[in-house]
Amino acid sequence: MKLTSREENSIVILEPRGKIMGGPDATILHDQLHEFIDQDKKRVVIDLAKVEWMNSTGLGILISGLTTLRNNGGELKLARVTEKIESLLTITKLITVFDNYDSVEDALKSFD
Amino acid sequence: MNIGQLIDLVYLASGLSLFMLAGVIFRENPAGRLNIIASIMLFFAGIGPLAASAYGSFLEGIPDIPTWLLNSFYVWELFFPALLYFSAIFPEPRPFYYRYKKLLQIAFLPTVFHLLMVVFMAEPERVLSLLTFESSFPIIGAILSLVFEILRMITAFIGFLLLFHSRFFSIINLAYVVLALIILYYGYKRIENLRLKQQVRVVIYGISIGVGLYTLAIIIPTIFAINLTNPVRDAMVMLGLIVGPGSISWAIVKYQFLDIGLIARKSLVYSISTAIVVGGYLIIVMQAGSIIQSLIGRESQMMNVLVIIVMLLFFQPIYTQVDDFVKRIFIRSRGDFSQILESFSREISTVFQEEKLAATVKDTLKREMFIENVEVCFRETERVYKLVSLDPTGPRVEMEEHTYNYLISKQAPLFADEISSKMDERCLGDALKHHSTEVIVPLIRKDELAGLLFLSSKVAGFRYGSEDLSFLKILANQIVVALESCELYRESLEKQRMEEELAVAKQIQRGLLPGELPLMRNFDFAAFIEPSRQVGGDYYDFIPISSERTGIVIADASGKGVPAALFTARMQVMIQSEARFGKRLEEMMFSINNFLSESSSGERFATCFYGEIDDNERRLFYCNAGHNYPILVRKNGSAESLKKGGLILGAFPEERYETGEVLFEPGDVLVLYTDGLSEAMDDNNIEFGEQRLTENIRKFRVHPAEVISSMIVKSVKQFAAGINDLDDMTLVVVRAKET
Numbered sequence: 048m049k050l051t052s053r054e055e056n057s058i059v060i061l062e063p064r065g066k067i068m069g070g071p072d073a074t075i076l077h078d079q080l081h082e083f084i085d086q087d088k089k090r091v092v093i094d095l096a097k098v099e100w101m102n103s104t105g106l107g108i109l110i111s112g113l114t115t116l117r118n119n120g121g122e123l124k125l126a127r128v129t130e131k132i133e134s135l136l137t138i139t140k141l142i143t144v145f146d147n148y149d150s151v152e153d154a155l156k157s158f159d
Numbered sequence: 160m161n162i163g164q165l166i167d168l169v170y171l172a173s174g175l176s177l178f179m180l181a182g183v184i185f186r187e188n189p190a191g192r193l194n195i196i197a198s199i200m201l202f203f204a205g206i207g208p209l210a211a212s213a214y215g216s217f218l219e220g221i222p223d224i225p226t227w228l229l230n231s232f233y234v235w236e237l238f239f240p241a242l243l244y245f246s247a248i249f250p251e252p253r254p255f256y257y258r259y260k261k262l263l264q265i266a267f268l269p270t271v272f273h274l275l276m277v278v279f280m281a282e283p284e285r286v287l288s289l290l291t292f293e294s295s296f297p298i299i300g301a302i303l304s305l306v307f308e309i310l311r312m313i314t315a316f317i318g319f320l321l322l323f324h325s326r327f328f329s330i331i332n333l334a335y336v337v338l339a340l341i342i343l344y345y346g347y348k349r350i351e352n353l354r355l356k357q358q359v360r361v362v363i364y365g366i367s368i369g370v371g372l373y374t375l376a377i378i379i380p381t382i383f384a385i386n387l388t389n390p391v392r393d394a395m396v397m398l399g400l401i402v403g404p405g406s407i408s409w410a411i412v413k414y415q416f417l418d419i420g421l422i423a424r425k426s427l428v429y430s431i432s433t434a435i436v437v438g439g440y441l442i443i444v445m446q447a448g449s450i451i452q453s454l455i456g457r458e459s460q461m462m463n464v465l466v467i468i469v470m471l472l473f474f475q476p477i478y479t480q481v482d483d484f485v486k487r488i489f490i491r492s493r494g495d496f497s498q499i500l501e502s503f504s505r506e507i508s509t510v511f512q513e514e515k516l517a518a519t520v521k522d523t524l525k526r527e528m529f530i531e532n533v534e535v536c537f538r539e540t541e542r543v544y545k546l547v548s549l550d551p552t553g554p555r556v557e558m559e560e561h562t563y564n565y566l567i568s569k570q571a572p573l574f575a576d577e578i579s580s581k582m583d584e585r586c587l588g589d590a591l592k593h594h595s596t597e598v599i600v601p602l603i604r605k606d607e608l609a610g611l612l613f614l615s616s617k618v619a620g621f622r623y624g625s626e627d628l629s630f631l632k633i634l635a636n637q638i639v640v641a642l643e644s645c646e647l648y649r650e651s652l653e654k655q656r657m658e659e660e661l662a663v664a665k666q667i668q669r670g671l672l673p674g675e676l677p678l679m680r681n682f683d684f685a686a687f688i689e690p691s692r693q694v695g696g697d698y699y700d701f702i703p704i705s706s707e708r709t710g711i712v713i714a715d716a717s718g719k720g721v722p723a724a725l726f727t728a729r730m731q732v733m734i735q736s737e738a739r740f741g742k743r744l745e746e747m748m749f750s751i752n753n754f755l756s757e758s759s760s761g762e763r764f765a766t767c768f769y770g771e772i773d774d775n776e777r778r779l780f781y782c783n784a785g786h787n788y789p790i791l792v793r794k795n796g797s798a799e800s801l802k803k804g805g806l807i808l809g810a811f812p813e814e815r816y817e818t819g820e821v822l823f824e825p826g827d828v829l830v831l832y833t834d835g836l837s838e839a840m841d842d843n844n845i846e847f848g849e850q851r852l853t854e855n856i857r858k859f860r861v862h863p864a865e866v867i868s869s870m871i872v873k874s875v876k877q878f879a880a881g882i883n884d885l886d887d888m889t890l891v892v893v894r895a896k897e898t
Contacts, residue, residue, distance in 0.1 A: 107762040107763060107764060110811075
């Protein structure tokens with residue numbers, strides 16, 4: 048997994064690429080999320096367009112990211128979830144927990 | 160040989176040994192202040208017994224030897240101011256040394272004056288007779304006669320002094336001795352290095368006893384005009400002469416006094432042992448004649464020759480014995496490098512941690528080589544070396560490429576000043592300055608720098624010899640080998656730890672599984688689980704609730720290994736107790752989810768399908784908490800997914816769940832599985848998938864559950880043939896019997 052990030056209107060946009068699996072890969076995303084929280088950047092959009100697949104560890108990272116952000120008065124939103132991951136979110140019913148948008152712009156707008 | 164000759168021989172031997180010691184010590188470091196002073200002191204000390212020996216053996220017999228010539232032997236008394244000087248700088252210069260350096264040099268003056276006096280004014284009468292003058296020029300004559308008169312008065316005064324010069328200067332010598340011993344004693348108390356203390360103690364004891372005996376035998380009796388009998392006096396002086404130089408030799412040989420090199424120590428030992436043996440041989444041969452004469456009553460040249468030949472025959476084995484003894488006692492002492500290496504390699508053979516290795520290296524070098532401070536660095540990353548210390552955030556040494564290459568090409572210990580110009584001022588340069596490094600020892604492994612030793616100066620200003628450097632090179636090789644075994648040990652430990660952990664996880668997982676399948680009138684069951692190599696969080700369970708009702712669980716906890724297994728175990732306990740409590744399924748899942756969410760940070764969760772089968776009614780109540788939808792294939796081949804339920808367990812608290820319901824008809828087949836099965840991939844990264852799974856169920860649905868299960872497993876394995884498993888694979892089949 049590779050990870051880039053940018054900011055727009057003080058909203059952090061994370062763009063992971065590849066597979067979000069366990070191991071050192073996963074900790075990058077986890078650490079990055081917690082770094083933003085530490086920097087008081089609590090509005091985060093994760094653009095999942097380039098993520099082919101994630102396993103349970105990957106899901107765990109999203110869940111803990113969301114929990115931590117919410118506990119700190121922030122929010123985590125997903126954008127451009129691929130079909131495969133959407134089905135994963137559907138099965139696990141996590142689709143009801145995560146706000147999930149068709150485009151990054153929509154996700155950004157939802158913060159207004 | 161009479162007693163007098165023996166005494167002369169002992170004087171000669173001790174005088175020569177003192178000269179030899181002076182030579183060895185001076186040769187070791189001709190520029191070292193301590194070595195210079197020590198050798199001067201020993202040199203003057205050696206003149207004394209040599210003079211005594213010369214006087215006793217032949218000078219005594221020569222008539223008309225001028226007094227001034229005999230008096231010139233007083234030069235040996237320069238030993239006393241030299242001893243005082245030595246005490247001020249041994250083993251390290253005292254603080255007062257720098258302030259009173261001049262005073263210490265002035266301390267030589269009285270003795271020099273005494274020497275000049277006893278040599279040039281040995282016979283004042285003769286000098287006086289020379290000082291008469293008659294002149295024909297009245298004025299010059301008057302002046303000169305005045306000058307001569309003054310000179311005559313001085314000469315007369317000196318002549319008067321000479322009457323008790325020996326007593327007077329004995330007092331001065333005694334003062335020197337007392338002062339020197341006091342200073343030596345206080346210097347000794349300040350020493351912290353144990354081995355240095357040991358050798359200094361030997362030297363101080365030796366000097367104290369030697370000088371003390373001389374004081375008692377000669378100085379004190381001279382001052383107080385006591386008449387000691389000759390044998391007592393001679394015995395004391397000889398004992399002093401043996402103990403004094405003997406202790407210094409002992410300190411050199413046994414404790415590397417003044418850090419004298421091994422070769423010098425060896426030669427010292429051999430010359431002393433040879434001197435003893437040859438001396439003994441000569442005495443016996445010389446005495447042979449008189450012994451034979453007393454035995455057979457007359458002189459016999461023949462017998463003399465015979466005795467000498469027999470003695471020669473004995474001499475060789477005796478010499479070998481002495482040689483062996485000396486080697487055993489002295490050369491293979493702790494100071495010997497080969498022995499240090501031996502004990503060092505023994506010590507490090509049980510060390511498997513880098514910190515401990517570094518500590519052993521530091522201890523050994525400080526103890527055995529008198530090095531004040533030793534720093535050990537081991538490689539951390541490319542050209543970055545970490546100083547091994549208690550502080551894990553401790554300093555790092557970062558090295559420039561050409562410095563690195565220089566050290567690699569050098570392959571051997573080197574002096575810091577050789578490289579300080581080549582060092583990067585910012586990093587290694589700092590380390591050099593900070594630890595006042597004198598010698599750098601590169602630890603080279605397969606043409607890479609595995610580490611570095613920074614050695615400071617030695618205690619008491621001892622210097623590094625070429626012997627030290629070659630020793631350090633061998634030591635470095637041993638450290639490198641030890642470092643390798645540290646690494647291997649760490650790797651094997653890590654591997655072992657992981658394997659043990661996996662074994663534990665596997666054991667936990669196996670422990671969760673039910674012993675047998677439930678027996679029901681209208682249903683038959685099959686279950687299959689295959690843990691992955693890393694052991695995931697899969698498990699299935701059958702929970703007997705009543706004679707009619709059985710609970711079925713299939714779950715997959717996130718993560719792998721022991722944490723996943725433990726999470727699963729907690730979940731199982733919760734499910735089993737809640738299920739037997741007879742709660743409604745949605746309430747049951749609600750409280751299990753709350754419990755698991757509270758005790759986990761959200762990163763750990765499980766997908767879980769729980770169902771209860773009623774045997775009589777052929778009915779299934781179920782709640783699917785985020786698990787892969789179980790597939791129900793009806794007898795007619797149509798398929799349904801069991802989706803009702805709610806969110807995965809353990810992620811968010813206070814989630815609501817729903818209960819679903821299925822009515823079985825005979826011949827219907829329900830298959831529960833985990834993603835390890837549906838996501839098993841072939842070599843084109845294509846998943847087995849739900850579609851293929853459904854088709855398989857359909858294909859084998861008329862068979863008993865056991866057959867359906869094994870056919871599905873076989874089919875999945877064929878599909879993903881040759882692909883290493885990534886996840887646990889679990890399958891539960893429930894089939895409504897047809898009769």
